[in-house]
Amino acid sequence: MTAPLAGVPAAGGRATSAPLMGRDEEPTLFELSSPGRSAWSFRTTNLPEWDAAELVPAEHLRSEPAPIADASERDLVAHFTRLTHRQYSVDLGAYPLGSCTMKYNPKLCDDAASLPGLTGAHPATPAHLAQGWLELLADLADRLCRITGMHDATLQPPAGAAGELTGLLLMRAWHAEAGRQRTKVIIPDSAHGTNPASVTLGGYQTVTVPSDDRGCVDLAALRERLDEDVAGIMLTNPNTLGLFEEDIAEMATAVHEVGGLLYYDGANLNAILGVTRPGDMGFDIVHMNLHKTFAVPHGGGGPGAGPVAVSERLAPYLPGPLPERGEDGEYRWRMPERSIGRVHSWHGNALALARAYSYILANGADGLRRVAEVAVLNANWLRHRLRASYDVPFDRPNMHELVVSTTSLKKASGLRALDVAKRLLEEGFHAPTVYFPLIVDEALMIEPTETESPQTLEALAQALERIGASPEGAKEAPRTTPVGRVDEARAARRLIPTWDARPLAATDAAAEHMQAPSARY
Amino acid sequence: MNVPDDLRYTTDHEWARLEDGRLRVGITDYAQDALGDIVFVQLPEAGATVEAASSVGEIESTKSVSDVYAPVAGDVIEVNGQLSEQPQQVNDDPYGEGWLCVIDPSDPAAFGTLLDAEAYRRLTSS
Numbered sequence: 278m279t280a281p282l283a284g285v286p287a288a289g290g291r292a293t294s295a296p297l298m299g300r301d302e303e304p305t306l307f308e309l310s311s312p313g314r315s316a317w318s319f320r321t322t323n324l325p326e327w328d329a330a331e332l333v334p335a336e337h338l339r340s341e342p343a344p345i346a347d348a349s350e351r352d353l354v355a356h357f358t359r360l361t362h363r364q365y366s367v368d369l370g371a372y373p374l375g376s377c378t379m380k381y382n383p384k385l386c387d388d389a390a391s392l393p394g395l396t397g398a399h400p401a402t403p404a405h406l407a408q409g410w411l412e413l414l415a416d417l418a419d420r421l422c423r424i425t426g427m428h429d430a431t432l433q434p435p436a437g438a439a440g441e442l443t444g445l446l447l448m449r450a451w452h453a454e455a456g457r458q459r460t461k462v463i464i465p466d467s468a469h470g471t472n473p474a475s476v477t478l479g480g481y482q483t484v485t486v487p488s489d490d491r492g493c494v495d496l497a498a499l500r501e502r503l504d505e506d507v508a509g510i511m512l513t514n515p516n517t518l519g520l521f522e523e524d525i526a527e528m529a530t531a532v533h534e535v536g537g538l539l540y541y542d543g544a545n546l547n548a549i550l551g552v553t554r555p556g557d558m559g560f561d562i563v564h565m566n567l568h569k570t571f572a573v574p575h576g577g578g579g580p581g582a583g584p585v586a587v588s589e590r591l592a593p594y595l596p597g598p599l600p601e602r603g604e605d606g607e608y609r610w611r612m613p614e615r616s617i618g619r620v621h622s623w624h625g626n627a628l629a630l631a632r633a634y635s636y637i638l639a640n641g642a643d644g645l646r647r648v649a650e651v652a653v654l655n656a657n658w659l660r661h662r663l664r665a666s667y668d669v670p671f672d673r674p675n676m677h678e679l680v681v682s683t684t685s686l687k688k689a690s691g692l693r694a695l696d697v698a699k700r701l702l703e704e705g706f707h708a709p710t711v712y713f714p715l716i717v718d719e720a721l722m723i724e725p726t727e728t729e730s731p732q733t734l735e736a737l738a739q740a741l742e743r744i745g746a747s748p749e750g751a752k753e754a755p756r757t758t759p760v761g762r763v764d765e766a767r768a769a770r771r772l773i774p775t776w777d778a779r780p781l782a783a784t785d786a787a788a789e790h791m792q793a794p795s796a797r798y
Numbered sequence: 799m800n801v802p803d804d805l806r807y808t809t810d811h812e813w814a815r816l817e818d819g820r821l822r823v824g825i826t827d828y829a830q831d832a833l834g835d836i837v838f839v840q841l842p843e844a845g846a847t848v849e850a851a852s853s854v855g856e857i858e859s860t861k862s863v864s865d866v867y868a869p870v871a872g873d874v875i876e877v878n879g880q881l882s883e884q885p886q887q888v889n890d891d892p893y894g895e896g897w898l899c900v901i902d903p904s905d906p907a908a909f910g911t912l913l914d915a916e917a918y919r920r921l922t923s924s
Contacts, residue, residue, distance in 0.1 A: 712861040718832075765860040766835030770885060 290371030290733030291705035291740075302759050303359050305776060310346035316353050363759055365707050367574070371733050375678045375710035375722025376469065376517060378547050378569035379576070382632075386572055389635035390628045400623035404609045411608035414624060415600040417634045418584070424637075424645070425546075425563045426556020427586035431596045432630055433621040437544060438471045440564030440583030441511070443596060443620045444540050445479030447562055447587060448509050450594045450617050457536065459508035465494050467517045467714040469544060481508055488716055492518040492671035500531055509538035514558065515548050515676035517714040517722070519656060529559025538562060538591075546570045547726070548653055548677035551646030561588045571633035582629040596620045651727035652677040655734060659725055662738045666745040670717050678724035680717050686745055687719055694719040696751040697744050703757045704740035800827040801919050802893055806869070806912035809921060810851075813893065814869045816909050817900070823869055824897040825857065825888060828922045833859040836888045839881040841899055846874045848901065850908065855898065857888065866898060870908035876900040 330338060348356070365372070372379035390396075398407055418430040434440040445462070452459045462481040464472045466488055473483040484502055489495040493516065510532050514522045522528070529539055541555040543565040550570065555563045567582040568575035575581050587595060594617055598610035624630075640648065653676050660669060660679040667681035686692040698708035698721070710722040725734055744751065755761060805813045811829035814821040830836065838858040848854050848868040855866040877899045881887060888896035903909065913921065 715862050766837055766886070769835075769837035769858075769860060 287732065290729055291736055292365065292370035303356070303363065306346040306348060306353070306356055307344075307776070309348055309352055309356060312347050314347040314349050314352070316348060316350040367728075370705060370707065371725070371729050371737055372707040373709045373723045373725050373729075373737065374707060375519075375680070375724040376544055376713070377576070377710070378544075378566070378677075378724060378726055379707070380547075380569075380572060380726040381728035382572045382574050383636065383639070385639055386632045386635045390632040392631075395628065395631050400627065405607070408608050410624075410627070411600040411610075412602075413631060413634055414627070415602055415608060417630055417637070418586075418600070420634075420637055421565060421584055422586050424550065424554065425541075425543075425565065425586050426554030427563055428589040429592040429595060429599070430584050430586035431599065431620070432582070432584045433596050433619065433625040434564065434583040434585055435621050435626045436579060436581040437542075437564060437566040437569075437583045438475060439620065440566075440585045441471055441475035441540075441542065442478055443583075443585045443617075444562040444564055445475055445481065446617050446620075447585070447591055447594050448538050448540065449479060449481075450615070451538065451591055452508055454594075454615065459537075460506045462508050462540075463499065463502055463510040463532075463537075465512065465516065467492070467716055468511065469513065469517060469542060472511045472542060476511070486510075488516075488518075491673070492516070492520045493522050493524065494528060496524045496527060496531075499528060503531055503535045503537070505535060507532070507535055507537045509540055509561075511540040511542055512560075513542040513545050514555070515545050515678075517545075518671055518680050518717070519545075519548075519675040519678035519722075519724075520671060520673070521548075521676055525558045533559065540564075544569065545677065548649055550649040551642055552649050556588065561591060563587070567629060567633035572636040573629045573632045580626040580629050582626050582633060584625070584630075600624075648727050649677070652725075655725040655727060655729060656723070658731075658734060659723060659738060662734075663723075663741060666742045667721070677726070678722060680714065680720050680722050682717055683719040683721065683745075686748065690748040692745070692748040692751055694721050696748070696754065697721060697741070699754040699762060700744045700751045701740060702755040704743070706737055706740060799831070799919075799922060800893070801915050801922075803915045805893070806909055806914060807918035807921075808851075808867065808869045808912060810867045811922075812867060812869050814901075814909060814912060815893075819902075819906060820875065821870060821872070821901045821903055821909060822897050823899050823901055824892055825866065826918070826922075827892050830889050830892045830896070833857060833864060834861045835859055836885045839885045839888060839898070841877040841881065842874045844874055844877050844899075848872065848874060868901065869912055870901060870903045871905065872901040872903040872908075874899050875902050 367379050367381050394409060398410055404411055414432055418432055421430050422428060431443065434443045460482055461484045462476045463484045463486050464476065466485050476483045486499050486502055487495050512522065514525055516522055532539055538561040539559055541560040541563040543563055546565055547570045563586045564583050565586070567573055567584065568579070573582060593613050593615045595613045596619055597612040597616045599613065600608055601611045602608050637645065656675055656677050656679050660675055663669070663681050664672065667686070668684050669681050671680070683692055683694050683697060694711045698711045701708050712720055713722055714720060725737070750756070753762060805815050807813050807826065811826045812823055813826050814823050836857055836859045840856040842848065842854045848871065850869070850871040851867050853865040854868045854874070857864050857866055878897050880895070890896065
């Protein structure tokens with residue numbers, strides 16, 4: 278373990294200061310409820326009062342009041358503020374969740390996406406009154422095409438998986454137009470779980486191609502699987518092991534030879550920004566996760582943005598309408614001639630698009646290249662550093678993320694990837710992705726992104742080294758968070774997705790129960 | 799790792815036990831340990847006809863979802879309905895209460911082509 282260098286600032290990436298680590302569980306709002314309390318009161322409305330029964334037909338009236346918690350405004354705000362303070366976020370500390378690219382989101386992008394001219398426009402505003410918005414969207418699509426080496430793009434898909442489905446529907450439309458009946462799509466065994474799901478939703482069968490001992494697609498095995506039934510292949514490059522698929526040119530030629538298309542899963546685009554382009558590798562369809570690569574807050578359900586860019590031969594099938602600049606300089610909406618139709622209402626998650634646009638403009642071409650270079654440098658630094666304490670199954674230069682394993686530690690002390698992840702929470706870091714990709718035993722998938730400083734990487738490495746060297750107590754971790762080790766198996770086997778207030782509110786005993794927590798907290 | 803001598807095995811970590819010409823099928827101790835806590839088991843319908851090495855169901859653990867493959871071709875004549883309520887039986891007793899289904903093989907000789915215990919031990923220790 279290395280001591281911090283003298284004069285070097287403390288790592289900003291750890292989150293061990295209060296109030297995040299308070300030990301008590303936050304009660305639910307119902308437990309905080311005190312009958313008769315209210316978060317609002319009107320001295321007078323100066324309006325006549327009506328009985329609801331006079332206005333609403335009897336069959337639509339409740340027979341008893343809805344079980345809503347009674348809380349004062351003060352209690353309500355305090356409750357949500359406490360919950361807010363217990364969230365781990367990219368604004369709080371390092372978030373090395375592999376494959377998710379949890380980079381810091383510059384506040385500049387928040388400012389840009391908050392401009393009243395952008396937030397105030399209704400999506401139904403006629404094109405001639407929303408020229409600024411159309412220009413922004415058209416220019417963003419153009420820049421995304423230049424970044425990926427593609428011809429045209431749709432900005433509608435609201436997330437990566439939606440982009441995948443859009444891409445497969447484009448693949449389907451393109452084959453159908455030529456009268457080809459294709460049934461299969463090939464994906465590697467290291468693929469993101471969304472890939473086979475999208476293939477199935479797109480009406481195709483999944484064919485899996487194994488990885489070779491370098492961690493890349495086994496080219497010979499791919500050739501064996503290629504025939505006239507193959508609609509295409511879905512690939513992530515770099516792949517989920519963080520490794521660059523060096524045979525991509527040969528793979529592209531082989532897939533194109535049987536009339537198939539290449540689909541690029543853009544989850545890992547952060548690693549190659551400004552360095553190489555999917556279009557130059559031979560890909561026909563590319564989805565991008567703007568919320569990963571171009572700094573849009575994500576996690577917890579979005580909103581994200583998953584634009585899809587395509588080569589020239591697929592452009593006529595794109596979802597529409599697309600924003601386009603006419604020869605008169607005026608922007609208007611255009612429906613591509615053989616469009617597969619809309620894949621989202623209006624124009625996608627427009628403010629997420631605006632945020633990503635500001636990120637691209639603020640960085641510029643050289644800045645985006647630097648993003649990729651530093652992301653790759655950070656991940657390689659960590660691999661070199663962690664090699665002494667963890668197994669590195671594919672120990673060769675990686676791209677923006679690395680996969681380590683606790684196989685040896687498990688044999689020696691029983692320490693599993695899950696235990697390391699939970700112990701890391703005690704150290705003040707978000708956990709890495711665990712047990713993915715599936716082809717690595719006890720996998721920890723770490724993506725530091727370009728936004729973490731050398732001091733933060735050092736602190737993260739030291740924390741991981743400490744955990745590997747002293748596994749005592751790891752099975753009980755996390756011990757310093759408000760909620761300790763969750764029984765994931767029981768939670769999945771006996772899932773209770775709702776908290777039903779009714780039985781509690783219905784009886785006097787329940788009312789007492791609801792009073793009780795306020796004494797505790 | 800428990801590998802009973804009287805069973806036959808597949809390279810995909812299923813076991814098969816010969817019972818009056820029919821095969822009771824499950825996943826091995828090695829497989830349940832690698833999967834971790836199993837939370838959901840999806841089985842074929844009784845009466846379904848299955849191809850050898852085709853997917854006949856899925857096992858979901860807290861880590862992943864994995865296919866279960868038929869060791870031999872034949873008809874599924876019985877499935878372990880207990881597992882919908884108690885999927886953890888696959889973890890607790892993989893060769894007993896955690897069985898998945900019974901297959902009536904279309905080729906009675908197919909059982910003999912599966913790996914024996916010694917070969918499966920070699921496979922999982924390599």
